[in-house]
Amino acid sequence: MSTGEENTNVQLPSKLEGSDLLGLFDQLDARREAVRAGRRKGHGVPDGCPIDAAMPAVVAASWKRLSHAIGELRALTGQRDHTLSTAPAVDPSTANGDSDEAWRAFEGWLLGWTRHRDDGQKPSGADAQALYTRLFPRPDGLKFIGWRPRKQWSSMQSRMTLLAEPEIAASVSAIGGDRLLAALRAMHDTFGKAYGFTAAKPETEATIVARPQFLAGKDALRDYVKKVEGSADADVADSEALATWLLGPFNELVHEFASNPRAKQMPGAPSPVTPT
Numbered sequence: 001m002s003t004g005e006e007n008t009n010v011q012l013p014s015k016l017e018g019s020d021l022l023g024l025f026d027q028l029d030a031r032r033e034a035v036r037a038g039r040r041k042g043h044g045v046p047d048g049c050p051i052d053a054a055m056p057a058v059v060a061a062s063w064k065r066l067s068h069a070i071g072e073l074r075a076l077t078g079q080r081d082h083t084l085s086t087a088p089a090v091d092p093s094t095a096n097g098d099s100d101e102a103w104r105a106f107e108g109w110l111l112g113w114t115r116h117r118d119d120g121q122k123p124s125g126a127d128a129q130a131l132y133t134r135l136f137p138r139p140d141g142l143k144f145i146g147w148r149p150r151k152q153w154s155s156m157q158s159r160m161t162l163l164a165e166p167e168i169a170a171s172v173s174a175i176g177g178d179r180l181l182a183a184l185r186a187m188h189d190t191f192g193k194a195y196g197f198t199a200a201k202p203e204t205e206a207t208i209v210a211r212p213q214f215l216a217g218k219d220a221l222r223d224y225v226k227k228v229e230g231s232a233d234a235d236v237a238d239s240e241a242l243a244t245w246l247l248g249p250f251n252e253l254v255h256e257f258a259s260n261p262r263a264k265q266m267p268g269a270p271s272p273v274t275p276t
Contacts, residue, residue: 009226010222010223010225010226010229012218012221012222012254013253013254013257013258015257016218016257018073018077018210018214018217020253021070021073021214021217021218021221022070022073022074022077024221024249024250024253025066025067025070025217025221027249028066028224028246028249028250029067031049031245031246031248031249032055032063032246034046034049035049035050035051035053035055035242035245035246038051039051039052048241048244048245048248049245050238050241050242050245052237052238053237053238053239053241053242055242056227056231056239058227058230058231059224059227059228059231059246061227062220062223062224062226062227062228063224065220065223065224066217066220066221066223066224068220069213069216069217069219069220070217070220072213072216072217073210073213073214073216073217076210076213077210090190090193090194091194092149092194092195094194095187095190095191095193095194095195096149096191096194098187098190098191099145099156099187099188099190099191100145100146101187102180102183102184102186102187102188103142103145103156103184104142104145105180105183106177106180106181106184107132107135107136107141107142109177109180110128110131110132110135110177111132113125113128113132113175114128114129114132116128122174123171123174123175127171128175131168131171131172134162135159135162135163144156149195153191153192153195153197156188156191160184160185160188163181163184169181221250225247225250228243228246228247229243229247231243232244
């Protein structure tokens with residue numbers, strides 16, 4: 001049986017969750033079933049599905065282990081969902097999106113004030129420009145809202161500290177930015193809680209219980225990907241087509257994570273596996 005050490009060269013997305021693993025397994029299973037059904041019927045198979053390639057024994061054995069591991073994870077997940085009741089947590093993705101929108105609204109509003117013609121009143125357009133330059137300096141400007149969470153938090157913290165200065169807060173208020181600033185503060189607070197920056201995020205009982213099964217499932221997946229990839233041989237008819245077909249859902253998942261702007265910021269983001 002394969003060990004974790006043997007599978008370290010197959011990288012999985014760092015943000016992979018249990019639901020991703022369960023959904024991916026179903027997609028991989030559908031690919032296998034399409035090959036088997038096509039071989040039996042000889043027609044009606046999806047485009048790209050090879051029906052003449054034999055399933056290598058090592059791939060079949062690895063699939064059996066993966067199926068067992070996923071079965072245990074799925075059973076535990078179902079049991080957990082029915083027996084555990086936890087208080088709703090702040091969803092990081094939602095908190096991040098709300099924070100981004102609050103910053104966009106504030107930046108757009110302040111940018112508008114930088115174009116205000118001098119009418120002899122204070123704060124002036126020049127004052128707004130000075131604040132805008134401090135909050136959104138070139139060349140990054142508003143780009144910080146797309147950085148990875150820890151870097152984004154640090155950048156937002158420095159800006160919120162600036163906005164908390166009495167003189168700055170008074171200027172924002174004087175040009176009608178109270179509501180926008182209040183929303184920004186609220187979204188910043190929610191972001192901090194969601195990512196564990198202002199309050200520790202305790203692991204729920206469900207997370208702790210499912211972790212061994214989740215890790216076993218990931219290791220079994222790595223083994224399966226490695227076995228399928230290794231089965232592709234230019235001198236064996238249809239073996240490369242079969243490997244490409246079987247790994248299709250996995251490569252799509254990896255590409256999905258890698259294409260996400262935030263996932264790109266994470267170190268070690270893997271590229272899709274191409275059978276060789």
